Amino acid sequence: MSVVRVLFSYIVFPGLIFTAVVGLFLTWIDRKVTARIHWRVGPPWYQPYADFLKLLLKETIIPEGSSKVLFLLGPIMGLVAMSILAVMLFSMNINPHNTFVGDLIVIIYLLAIPPLGLMLGGSASKNPLASVGVSREMTQYFAYELPFLIVIAGIILKSGGSVKFGEIILAQRASGPFLYSISGVIAAVVILLSAQAKLGFVPFDSPEAEQEIMAGPYIEYSGVPLAMYKVVRAMMLFLLPLFLISVLWGGFANWWAILKFLLIIVLMILIKNTNPRLRIDQSLRFFWLGIGGLSIIGLVLAVYGL
């Protein structure tokens, strides 16, 4: 593969630009569905793009006394990780043989980088509300990552002990999606709720609660870095359902996958709009005791092949 082609795949398709454009469109779907649930009209389709453009052209303020490098590195880390993740997920959905040993683990680490960047940037911003938000983000990260990893272990067991992402897709193409079993349904529920927490959607949005700590780690960001955070969030909204479909629902085998994708997105938006915010201790207890127990049951069922 030539250098130009590699750069094209990271920057244009399916990397940064494509994922960002589709992800911003998905945030419009989020806002529109939310508005319809509130019995409102909602914003027009170009709204996320207008927001993005406006933020790009606004003044960027770096707060006095903050660590400049870390403050600006936070959003860039998330953006780079999400671009690489987009390329990996897409290339393996198009050609599952294009895989290497341990790429599932790489994908899990890449999914962990945006919250890490948010914690770094937020704590570098020298704002008390941001540090409250960062401490909650950290607690919540440890909360949702445990059941998420247990469930991934179950998926590895179901695909015959392979940690290759491509082989998980191939195993599903050979013998049907993993979702159509009890442990598969449990895994889908756990990954859906973890994705909700990773995105900061409402039952688990205490790290960036608008009403009490004023957007938490984002509070000091303005202009271009804030636009980058919005794009990282939008890309995650695109890539997490794609990840869920790939590991449990057979991947992008045909065009029906787009319907599956929209179904998952709308399900997440409905969960977001019909639940109150959990306190941070409540969400920790929910993920470790409730969802954690469920994921262990799922793992045991996966061992017995159910």
Add this chain to the structure above:
Amino acid sequence: MANAKLWGLKKSPWVFHVAAASCNNCDIEILDILTPRWDVERFGIVLVGSPRHADALLVTGVLNRKSLPRVLRVYEQTPKPCLVICVGTCTCDTHMFAPSYNVVGPYDKYLPVDVYIPGCPPKPEAMIIGVVKALARL
């Protein structure tokens, strides 16, 4: 480039609500325009929690010696293409508090005000048309 900047700013003005010691009437009316009945998210107007994210400051309440430094500080913290929208008669001309020893005068003595929306409190429709006029003037 200038056109794109203007388009973005016109289509998504994010609003920060500076409640500088008002009697809460104007604040309640501001919250009204975010409810489903008026739904200003149609025009991309969103209430944000931090002045760093804001494009417009909605100021309410009569300006006094205590609130003046805070309001100026919030204005300095806002990144700069930024509108200042005065909501309520108190902000436009200090209303009935003018003779008070503690009142330092209307906002336009200290800040570049873009829109005046008089009323005690102004109706939600009046606020929407005020913001529309401000955006048309840009």
